[in-house]
């Protein structure tokens with residue numbers, strides 16, 4: 608099994624990229640979450656020398672690999688059938704160019720609009736440099752889509768899309784204006800199943816971090832609207848065992864007047880945040 612050290616899911620854009628390289632390509636991984644702006648990351652990474660940042664992966668043999676580009680390349684070599692890079696040579700080269708430019712660039716966008724998946728603002732007063740980054744994004748997205756014909760940048764969902772998923776989250780979260788093609792691409796990310804699961808976990812996996820607080824007016828998150836579930840007291844539920852772990856039910860939610868149980872608060876709360884993101888829960892709900 609792979610290990611992956613990650614930061615707060617709501618805020619750590621690089622962790623999201625690293626985790627997508629597993630989850631969106633069907634590779635199993637165990638996550639170790641560190642809360643940013645505490646000493647948790649440094650403490651966990653003592654076992655991952657010389658890594659200093661999240662995400663950092665450890666392979667089943669014990670090789671330590673930080674840096675998302677290195678994680679992408681290493682996983683692609685080790686799992687050649689997972690589809691991390693496109694098979695077609697031209698599209699593969701395009702995907703590598705896009706991921707590399709994302710890894711190295713877009714610093715104005717990244718610093719003015721740090722990823723925060725918990726809120727969406729109506730406006731963020733983007734600077735000229737941020738607008739230039741948005742223009743550049745749209746140039747390279749259009750370049751890729753013109754060659755692939757979509758639906759993702761290089762045809763099927765690839766590492767290039769995983770690298771831009773946090774950017775889609777920023778465009779949505781800060782209501783950044785982009786053209787119709789980029790808007791459709793952002794909407795596809797907001798509905799992408801792995802992203803919905805990550806964001807659902809990010810809504811509930813730790814406190815709001817002051818560093819990301821902004822005073823701009825807020826609006827509703829522009830992605831798919833979650834089914835209206837809420838937490839309830841007690842252990843009474845239709846199911847006696849948790850759909851995720853098969854352990855006895857201890858935490859319960861209510862949806863459409865029906866009660867469903869889970870074996871811990873996190874799994875109950877991540878399901879409340881976006882029930883449709885979780886296939887095992889939806890299997891139970893639709894049974």
Ligand SMILES: N[C@@H](CCC(=O)N[C@@H](CS)C(=O)NCC(=O)O)C(=O)O
Nearest residue numbers: 614619620621622660661662674675
């Ligand atoms: N170039 C790195 C960037 C990783 C990065 O900056 N991660 C942030 C979290 S999003 C981090 O670990 N920050 C904590 C720190 O720098 O102490 C990569 O591609 O993985």
